[in-house]
Amino acid sequence: MSAEQARARLAAALVRLGAGDKAALEQVYRATSAKLFGICLRILGDRKEAEDTLQEVYLTLWRRADRFDPARASPITWIAVLARNRAIDRLRRKRTLGPAVPVEAAREVADETPSAEDSLIEDEGQARIHHCLETLESAQRSGIKEAFFGGFTYADLAQRAGIPLGTMKSRIRRGLARLKTCLEAGE
């Protein structure tokens, strides 16, 4: 099955799931759970938390898969972003409840290149993000990655770096402007 076909099938299963077809869950689950569990586990650093988040994600898909628009988004991108957002949400809640921030959750994601079978999301052009991040200053790059993977806000980043909030904001914002220019140049 080509990547194109896999995508079309997943999109169709998502639409069925949103229409209330419970049988579509298994198909969506089989196609995406390893990918999503990996994401949740990396962000939360805890299997139990990752399992709970994954369950929440699939129940959300079932309740609102109707908001998925095949014309607008690739299904796996849509689901992966949803899983990431839920995991970050949970991580932040956890962080405010207890002092124990899992260090793993905060670790920098090194320059890993995705393996072929993990590359569900990548489309030509979209993968420019890897290249474009490399064009930033290292402090900008690590700030953006720590926010994206570790749920750290501007205030968190400033505190961690021991610099004023305003300094951190302008640093990251310069990076965002550059990132935007670079991403657009590839389209």
Place this chain on the structure above:
Amino acid sequence: MTPDDRLAAEFAIGLLEGQDLLDARGRRASDPAFAKAVDWWEARLAPLLDTIPAVVPPEYLLARISAAMADTPDGGAEVVRLRQRVRFWQRGAAAGAIAASAALAALVLTPQNRTPADVPVRAASAPLVASIPIGDSALRLGVTYLPDRKELLVSASGLASDGVHDHELWLVPDGGGALRSLGVVQPGRERRVSLDPATAALIHDGSAMVLTREPLGGKPPAADAGPVVAEGSFDRV
């Protein structure tokens, strides 16, 4: 880079918190151009998630999820029904009706199997509480309802004002009538609100609330309510 585009990037990456996050979340729900900008960033950032290796979840998880779905009989179909209800509600509602998507989001939280007969009369004097998460932030709006005094305590201790907006809390009546205002939230403060008996009578375990963003002072009488930025429901203590 326009300020909106920058905000979209900050929102998609997760850099915002507090009032900024609230505003961005509200904008995404109410402003299609901004929503599109957020989608653009999410799609461009998503390949970063490909750097994470896949991990097969434990066997039992699929069964657990199916069981959780079975506990909620209708799922997707329920959303369709709710949408019809919202349309009906919109047709009937005069000034003060809020946008369909926002109303739908709020109504989805309302347990559908709850009929007025299920409402626990016995526990009428026990306080009800709600902890309403605000956006993706760690902030929560704490709401406690004291039935015997018909009083509401609204605690917004973590919130800061942006000086331009206020947030107003609303009760979503079960039958889908017009939203009932529970007052304007005061950032950084705990506020005590006395409810009129008609509004108080509508509150029970499971009642849904939404928080909307409004001009300073709350929703102007002639205007529609602003975008829904958070939602939650009452629970027994």
